[in-house]
Amino acid sequence: ILDTFVCPQVILLVGAVAAHKYVVGFCLGVELSANSRSTVRSHFFAILIFAFGSVAGIGIGMGLVDLQSDWSATSVPILQGLAAGTLLYVTVCEVMPREKARWHQRRRSAGLAQFLAVIIGFIILTAMNMFISELEPLKITDFS
Numbered sequence: 001i002l003d004t005f006v007c008p009q010v011i012l013l014v015g016a017v018a019a020h021k022y023v024v025g026f027c028l029g030v031e032l033s034a035n036s037r038s039t040v041r042s043h044f045f046a047i048l049i050f051a052f053g054s055v056a057g058i059g060i061g062m063g064l065v066d067l068q069s070d071w072s073a074t075s076v077p078i079l080q081g082l083a084a085g086t087l088l089y090v091t092v093c094e095v096m097p098r099e100k101a102r103w104h105q106r107r108r109s110a111g112l113a114q115f116l117a118v119i120i121g122f123i124i125l126t127a128m129n130m131f132i133s134e135l136e137p138l139k140i141t142d143f144s
Contacts, residue, residue: 017054021054032047096114100114
């Protein structure tokens with residue numbers, strides 16, 4: 001009998017990566033299909049890089065966390081800051097201006113709708129984080 005304890009942080013990580021990969025995968029597919037000059041080979045390499053990017057990042061992160069040294073205590077917050085800054089930059093400087101330009105051509109209240117969508121998304125993710133951090137570790141029993 002194998003008893004394993006699954007941390008709520010692992011569940012949060014799996015949910016976050018899955019939700020992120022779903023949205024980014026959809027966007028990548030749309031961008032690849034919209035580019036008529038790209039070849040099947042370039043599509044293959046774009047999907048390959050997309051598929052292994054998160055795996056490599058998670059592996060590097062796990063390796064750094066498991067080191068338990070002064071170097072990892074310094075590098076983990078730096079890498080987390082770089083990741084957060086990258087997401088913030090892409091959202092604020094690339095995604096939102098492009099969507100704002102599209103929406104403002106059709107609707108006057110587009111800015112308010114986008115602002116509310118960002119706030120609602122932040123509230124949902126904060127609530128999920130608070131809910132998952134309150135969970136007790138789940139006990140999973142494998143009878144094989």
